[in-house]
Amino acid sequence: MSPIHAERVLAIGAGLSGLATARALSGRGLAVTVLEAKDRVAEPWRARHPALRLNIHRKFAGLPGQPAPRADGIYLKRDTVVRHLERYAAQLDAPIHFGTEVTEIVRVADGWQVTATTGVYRAAHIVIATGRESLPHIPDWPGRKTFEGELLHVGDLGDVSRFDGKRVLVVGAGNSGTDALNHLAAHRPKAVMVSVRNGPAIVPRSIFGYPIHGLARLFAALPVKVTDPAFKLTERLLLGDLRRHGLTSHPEGGSTRLLRDGVTFAIDDGFVAALKSGRFRIVPQIERLDGSRVVLNDGTSREVDVIIAATGYRTRLEPLLGHLGVLDENGRPIHAMGERDPDNPGLWFTGFKPIFTGFFDASGIAAKRIASGIEVDVAEASARRDNGGARARLVGRSSMRMRRPTAKDRRSPVARRITTNPHAGGSPARASKSRTEWMD
Numbered sequence: 131m132s133p134i135h136a137e138r139v140l141a142i143g144a145g146l147s148g149l150a151t152a153r154a155l156s157g158r159g160l161a162v163t164v165l166e167a168k169d170r171v172a173e174p175w176r177a178r179h180p181a182l183r184l185n186i187h188r189k190f191a192g193l194p195g196q197p198a199p200r201a202d203g204i205y206l207k208r209d210t211v212v213r214h215l216e217r218y219a220a221q222l223d224a225p226i227h228f229g230t231e232v233t234e235i236v237r238v239a240d241g242w243q244v245t246a247t248t249g250v251y252r253a254a255h256i257v258i259a260t261g262r263e264s265l266p267h268i269p270d271w272p273g274r275k276t277f278e279g280e281l282l283h284v285g286d287l288g289d290v291s292r293f294d295g296k297r298v299l300v301v302g303a304g305n306s307g308t309d310a311l312n313h314l315a316a317h318r319p320k321a322v323m324v325s326v327r328n329g330p331a332i333v334p335r336s337i338f339g340y341p342i343h344g345l346a347r348l349f350a351a352l353p354v355k356v357t358d359p360a361f362k363l364t365e366r367l368l369l370g371d372l373r374r375h376g377l378t379s380h381p382e383g384g385s386t387r388l389l390r391d392g393v394t395f396a397i398d399d400g401f402v403a404a405l406k407s408g409r410f411r412i413v414p415q416i417e418r419l420d421g422s423r424v425v426l427n428d429g430t431s432r433e434v435d436v437i438i439a440a441t442g443y444r445t446r447l448e449p450l451l452g453h454l455g456v457l458d459e460n461g462r463p464i465h466a467m468g469e470r471d472p473d474n475p476g477l478w479f480t481g482f483k484p485i486f487t488g489f490f491d492a493s494g495i496a497a498k499r500i501a502s503g504i505e506v507d508v509a510e511a512s513a514r515r516d517n518g519g520a521r522a523r524l525v526g527r528s529s530m531r532m533r534r535p536t537a538k539d540r541r542s543p544v545a546r547r548i549t550t551n552p553h554a555g556g557s558p559a560r561a562s563k564s565r566t567e568w569m570d
């Protein structure tokens with residue numbers, strides 16, 4: 131029989147989002163337990179390719195109460211991010227149950243029941259912080275099983291130098307695809323083809339040496355009707371007319387895509403130069419795979435050694451929470467960043483909505499919202515309990531008096547009011563004053 135743990139708050143996921151929320155809660159004196167599927171923190175970061183650097187400015191890579199390390203300059207290296215998270219987790223004043231994967235979440239009368247691989251937990255509040263990139267997604271292209279080359283998701287990129295001398299097809303040029311293309315541009319693959327459905331909103335990493343992301347707060351303060359055309363103009367002025375090289379752009383602007391659709395900007399750091407020089411080529415979308423060839427939807431085909439699918443991730447929330455109607459058509463939470471869901475009290479999400487300043491900064495904003503929301507709920511619940519207790523005590527006392535009224539009791543108007551109507555007298559303070567009078 132699995133143990134049953136009763137908790138006040140459970141945070142599911144010990145990534146930066148779950149840890150930031152746990153810290154905000156424990157900072158307010160609210161007990162929280164973190165459940166983490168893996169055996170240590172930062173596993174998603176460790177699994178990413180070793181040359182990865184954050185594409186956000188260091189000043190936005192801090193976590194609440196812990197600034198980003200300065201050792202790497204402006205863009206943190208992958209291993210620095212790992213150490214940053216390890217240090218954060220080590221200082222957390224809350225237990226983390228590692229090796230505890232949550233497999234089922236159901237609503238119960240007084241909160242939530244969470245079934246995990248190690249037992250069953252009950253809590254009044256649960257914070258879902260399981261990440262946007264839980265499940266790498268590769269489209270089910272016809273003939274996929276016949277493909278003789280290597281087909282991998284960009285999440286498994288590894289060291290890109292291993293693609294030297296190979297014919298590589300990168301599918302998708304969003305944030306991750308462009309990151310892979312930037313790294314490929316610095317190596318020696320035999321050929322690189324890029325297949326895109328809609329081109330990305332792409333910006334250079336820096337303008338005249340100044341890192342663009344340093345201005346993220348400014349972008350966030352401006353309306354999208356200003357930033358959408360401003361980013362298009364920046365792209366055009368600094369990167370040129372990429373349509374001439376076959377790279378189309380999505381009809382919607384980058385800010386709209388980020389804030390409405392959760393699609394992050396692509397950051398150029400070598401890809402565009404390789405495209406313009408003819409080293410990289412844009413090709414049509416894949417129709418099917420056939421042995422060593424990829425057949426494209428213009429009817430042509432290419433010999434390919436490696437396909438890197440930069441085709442996104444799924445959240446894996448559907449099996450856990452789909453039954454509650456809290457997810458959108460992409461399986462992402464509707465209340466994605468610590469907002470209260472009036473239909474599901476005690477259910478909170480963090481880490482599912484990108485913002486200009488990036489996920490580290492977003493984790494702090496969501497953590498604050500969630501911790502203050504839970505604090506209010508806990509205070510209200512405790513006031514309700516106190517009121518209930520005071521009333522119960524009053525009812526208890528009054529019924530005792532009713533059983534054995536004294537002459538003095540009968541003379542007291544306050545006592546009469548209490549014995550006939552336990553709710554009379556209004557506030558608990560008034561009620562207890564009445565009781566004191568009664569006892570005198």
Ligand SMILES: Cc1cc2nc3c(=O)[nH]c(=O)nc-3n(C[C@H](O)[C@H](O)[C@H](O)COP(=O)(O)OP(=O)(O)OC[C@H]3O[C@@H](n4cnc5c(N)ncnc54)[C@H](O)[C@@H]3O)c2cc1C
Binds near residue numbers: 148168230261482
């Ligand atoms: C290649 C790449 C580069 C990126 N670069 C940047 C960047 O430069 N800047 C930036 O801001 N963001 C970046 N991101 C996005 C960023 O990594 C994530 O969105 C961010 O880590 C979110 O953190 P999180 O805590 O929400 O989720 P995660 O880091 O994914 O952590 C979720 C945790 O929950 C655990 N978990 C999952 N399911 C369960 C379960 N059922 N039970 C228990 N535990 C569970 C996981 O094991 C994991 O530890 C990048 C993403 C990728 C893929």
